[in-house]
Amino acid sequence: MAAWIIAQHEVLKLFGTRRGWLSLLAFALVWGIIYAFVIEPAARLLSNQETTGLIGLLLGDQADRLINNWRTLEVSLYWLVALYVMPFFAILVSADQIASDRARGTLRYLTLRCSRLTLYFSRFFGQLVIMALLVAVTYFGSIAMSALHDVQRAQQMLPDAPAVIFNVWLVLMPYVALMSLLSVLARSSRQATVFSVVLWIGVWLSIRFVQNRFESATWLSYADWIMPGAQIRGLLSLSDWETLQLAPIPLAHTVVLLLIGAVFMWRRDL
Amino acid sequence: MSVIHIENCVKQYGSVKALDNLSLTLDAGPPIALIGPNGAGKTTLFSILCGYLRVTRGSVSVLGEAPGSQSLVGRLSSMPQDARMDPHFTVGRQLTQYARLQGLSRSEAKRDVERVLSIVQLPDVASMRPEALSHGMRKRVSLAQALLGNPELILLDEPTAGIDPPNVKIIRDLVSELSAHMTFVVSSHNLDELERLCKTVVYLENGQLKQTGTVAASSAEDDATLTIRLASNTHDEAFEQLASNITGVESVVRLAQGDFRLVCDTPAELTPVDERLLAALRLADIPYRQLVRGRSLEDRLYGG
Structure with a gap:
């Protein structure tokens, strides 16, 4: 019951406050721009046979698979953009799960009434609900915008909705878990976001350094899988429910990051 | 419990x-x-x-x-x-x-x-x-x-x-x-x-x-103490003289302007002492604001 109340409150933070609505407005505007100036023009360009041939020639099979994997070009382009752009939104939106409540002392009121771990996991769960809603809104928003030009094409996008939305949501899961962890350590959402950037660059550079330093150790190539989002390149060449082949990777990242965060949450002074 | x-x-x-x-x-x-x-x-x-x-x-x-x-x-x-x-x-x-x-x-x-x-x-x-x-x-x-x-x-x-x-x-x-x-x-x-x-x-x-x-006074020293706050500090000297002449008052300590502590001979003397003090104040026309038995918590903890 406590978990449900906290998760519900987390969702309300975005959808029930003025600040949340401003964030949503900014999100909608950015996504509208992405659709109007990236997805839609690219779809028009690629639907031209001559251009497709040229791109196939330049970028090879990868581009060809990417373009033709889904039922419509709009879905393929949405898939490409969402896989790379949505994680940034996820980091920004979920950066304040614990940080400012801890700095303000609000956690002191809450932890008198529920355990630290209930609070931690429930807020993570609430963020997952928010991510599912945001992904669904962007996908159905893309369908709506597509319908302005071509209703039939827009209708063709509908059957892919469950697979696309579910998979993008899965991709976002470890990013949200990472922000759960970092928001326990940070004193504000901004600091948690900075931590995530520093961590990302730090881990990436460390992996590259170690791999270059010990080139003969081929097993070090597995280190690439440490980073959340490591499966995104692989996902580009998959479509529909076959994308679930790579689902264990984000799930494993999520579990590990959440557990590390839970240890910090359990031990940290409030 | x-x-x-x-x-x-x-x-x-x-x-x-x-x-x-x-x-x-x-x-x-x-x-x-x-x-x-x-x-x-x-x-x-x-x-x-x-x-x-x-x-x-x-x-x-x-x-x-x-x-x-x-x-x-x-x-x-x-x-x-x-x-x-x-x-x-x-x-x-x-x-x-x-x-x-x-x-x-x-x-x-x-x-x-x-x-x-x-x-x-x-x-x-x-x-x-x-x-x-x-x-x-x-x-x-x-x-x-x-x-x-x-x-x-x-x-x-x-x-x-x-x-x-x-x-x-x-x-x-x-x-x-x-x-x-x-x-x-x-x-x-x-x-x-x-x-x-x-x-x-x-x-x-x-x-x-x-x-x-x-919190209530309990030591013998507290029982033998009266703390008084005068209505103004213009009568401080007159009060000091008046209080030290009251039977049963051993010493008068000025804590601050208008604030005094009276240490009495024995706790048993307290009631007559406070009665005598009030009567003397009335006679000398010195108004007071507060008369407390014992020392305040602050005095007991931090001295004074």
Whole structure:
């Protein structure tokens, strides 16, 4: 019951406050721009046979698979953009799960009434609900915008909705878990976001350094899988429910990051 | 029944000991004052009792449970010193959420929020955001959250710090009124306030327990003392002369302008001495504001 109340409150933070609505407005505007100036023009360009041939020639099979994997070009382009752009939104939106409540002392009121771990996991769960809603809104928003030009094409996008939305949501899961962890350590959402950037660059550079330093150790190539989002390149060449082949990777990242965060949450002074 | 039991508790921050081998048992009943200078460890102790901090060594039990235990939900409550509510939600919504987390249904929670807000005399703030309230009102809302449900033990950390006298009075009267139903432990620097409110005093210094006892005067020295505050300081010299001539007065000590302490021969002499003193004051036409038997809590703790 406590978990449900906290998760519900987390969702309300975005959808029930003025600040949340401003964030949503900014999100909608950015996504509208992405659709109007990236997805839609690219779809028009690629639907031209001559251009497709040229791109196939330049970028090879990868581009060809990417373009033709889904039922419509709009879905393929949405898939490409969402896989790379949505994680940034996820980091920004979920950066304040614990940080400012801890700095303000609000956690002191809450932890008198529920355990630290209930609070931690429930807020993570609430963020997952928010991510599912945001992904669904962007996908159905893309369908709506597509319908302005071509209703039939827009209708063709509908059957892919469950697979696309579910998979993008899965991709976002470890990013949200990472922000759960970092928001326990940070004193504000901004600091948690900075931590995530520093961590990302730090881990990436460390992996590259170690791999270059010990080139003969081929097993070090597995280190690439440490980073959340490591499966995104692989996902580009998959479509529909076959994308679930790579689902264990984000799930494993999520579990590990959440557990590390839970240890910090359990031990940290409030 | 003991509500708090602490044994050899140490809380260390690096090399600094905020609590140093503290052992203490407090029983349920009238309000208990927790006092001590800044850095004595009062807030640290409260934070440990609420489960916000963990002890470095030692054992702590609150209402028979470990701090932070889920069995304490609804039984232990607290008004943390600097905690603030979420500025993005109304007071009512947040209090309702807290009440629901304590296990109340939605309708029960709403009723209880109305109840506690009316107890703190702020029935109309439910629809307001915390930032729209004054500091004193926020303190009272914080007290309201501590009263949600029916906790057995409430810890108030500096409940009147930085607020105006009318708000101080409201909080003091509330604690006094509610203390028949629940046990309050109050930390404050305002010793006059604690003296009026509490029966037991716990005095901490440098993280160590210096003394515990009752607020009421008990030592022979206290029993043989009268403290008087004159209406103005224009009669100080005349008073000093007048008081030292009263039979039974051994010495007159000037504490501050217009404030004197009279030490009497024996406690048994006290009643006649205060009667004689009042008669002398009337004769000499020296008005007074306050006459107190014994020394104040401040004098007893910090000398003077």
